[in-house]
Amino acid sequence: MHVVAVLALDRVIPFDLATPLEVFGRVRLADGSAPYEVRVCGATPTVDAGAFQLRAPWGLDTLPAAGTIILPGCGERALPVPLKVVDLLRKAAAGGTRLASICAGAFVLAETGLLDGLRATTHWLAAAALAEQFPQVDVDPDVLYVDNGQFLTSAGAAAGLDMCLHLIRRDFGSAVAADAARLSVMPLEREGGQAQFIAPAQPAAPRGASLEPLLRWMQENNAVDLTLGDLASRAGVSIRTLNRRFRDQTGDTPLQWLLRARIRNAQHLLESTDMPVEQVAGTVGFGSPTAFRERFKRVVGNSPAAYRTAFRSRDLA
Template identity: 40%
Template sequence: MPPAKNGLVCAIAYDGLCTFEFGIAVELFALPRPEIENWYRFATVAADDGPIAALGGFTIQVDAGLDLLQEASLIIVPGWRGADTPVPEALCKALRAAYDRGARIASICSGVFVLAAAGLLNGKSATTHWRYTDMLAQRYPEISVDPDVLFVEGDRVFTSAGSAAGLDLGLHIIRQDYGAQVAASVARRLVLPAQRDGGQRQFVPRPDPKPRTGSGLASLQDRIRASIDEDWPIERMASEAATSGRTLARRFHEEAGTTPLNWLKVERVSRAAELLENGSIPLSDVWEICGFGSAETFRREFRKMMGVPPIRYRERLGAPAA
């Protein structure tokens, strides 16, 4: 069905309920907003019998069962009790029936595995928390998994990245249903930006350098890191490693899984991110310290890899935009 004001939003509750993700659904769609005409109606729907145990040591009693999904305009799956935990067929069947009737279906974080199990993502794009993207892609090859974005929408099915990205997705849905001004008003009450820049790449931990043995590549990488502000063309790298450019490229491919110049680019962006997180070095100096050659190159490469401009990255982490 098309988005409708005063539509019924149903959030799925299950034993082992992800409390924060469920709270996102409640805060966005169940909180009374008398200043907005014809706001959503909200109901919690139990996927399991009996009291529902939620993370945090409390239980909730849910009166509505899966039959209510047939009246829903929007259904939200707020996480799931485990990526490896089977999804009850009764829940899958109810979600498919609601979708076939025209309802919109949305998942937050690991809730994507419920939508995948129900077959609602076959042939579609989807996302989830960066910890689960590889698992989702391997388990459901018919899904096009985008690991970088905060949320994905396609053919009345919505998926969000990690838990807090459920807020971004919910605001997106509100924007569709009530317009940008209302969505901005809801965001202000949540003390959030109406739209966040970039995707979840900016929050993925950078891997620690892997120890290298036997090839001499480790010592070269250490020398480059120690003078990363300098120019490091392939010829210099090969000379420092006492080898040819072709052999150096082969070693990087075998041990680092990339080319020497791509490795260098990642190292420079990683070093820049560390400096931006620290917050004590002026933004105008970071590109030179990291050897980017120009401020323009720095901004372009940082945004390409991290998903946001350097200044936004620093602001997101609460550091001063010096």
């Protein structure tokens, strides 16, 4: 039987912890047998789970004997990972154990050094912090999960479900994984390379900045085909000065700022109306539906149609 050890550290995120328990614990083979034994392990008998405390039936001595170790996210990433845990994870990996993280559990896995030189992901809100804290890790914030063979990382809790189903498919094939997906009321076909749905940052309009009136005007007129010359003329400065002020005050070029404003407007229309994609493109200022689709997918990570399917208002749907 394949032992799946779920490591519960202090401030563990309950949903991240429950995901592998539910998914692996429900798997059955064609003969009705359970191929996985799931064990919750803790560095201490009692683990702080934020809103409550839980008791871990298994200790750290389970880790080296496990076939797979799951590292759920912790609510306090600043908490140090116990050195004993880091050492045991390294020893388990040296013995061939598979290690997989859910959400901010990537910080625990990265602490071992086992992700050095590898591609990894985590929740997009934590991706920048992971890249800064562990510069030797190639952080990709735009995917659901990354499979490096022995080491896997996933984004948020829902992406952890995708990763667990992917592991089951690796171990026992698509039919067994499909049954597990149905029990979890999850689609099996979501692949790791599918983008996380990330809203582009709200275009900055710093209060009191010299560009604030121009930015407000651009937001109100972003459906118009504006050029750099138009913007510079409106601001009463040269194009060179305009570019410099934009970078200083917003971190973007004028056209990048305008693109993000248009994309946000498009997201709103896709979520709240049944307007055809071609009409959305023209309404938010794209001259061509093809260009709109290409830019939207580049910024958001999915096509306008896929975004609408995922996020449109339930009343409209």
